[in-house]
Amino acid sequence: MGVVSFILGLPLAPVRGVISLGRVIQERVETEMRDPASVRRDLEAAEEAREAGEISSGEEARVQQEALDRMTGEPESPGAVKE
Template sequence: MGLLSLLFGWPLAPVKGVIRLGELIQEQVEREMRDPAAVRRRLEAIEEARRSGRISEEEEARAVEEVLRTMTGTRRG
């Protein structure tokens, strides 16, 4: 049984590797998005954009809400 599964599973090994790599990248991105230092930098950038007049107050509120939603892992719905 082991030889047969090895023989038939071998051609799928690259596909399984790519899938696992994608999962690892997704996990790392999610970890970084919830990192308090990264969240603080994003909030500071939004605040600076508002102070300099590049975004409106409503856009600032939406951006802050999106950052906080991302940080907590909740989805819009």
């Protein structure tokens, strides 16, 4: 029965491969988002933008909160509006 299952399941092998690849990519993205170096770069970029007058202090605070939420793994609130 194993040979028959293998032969009948063979056409689905590419689909299984794509699903596995998607899982690996998702894991990598989540790891990168929580990486302290990435969060630090975002915080430094927000600070530099505020000092250059490109964003307000309120926008900088929003960026800081988003970066901290990413690092702690807190999900975004469903009612949050992205700009």
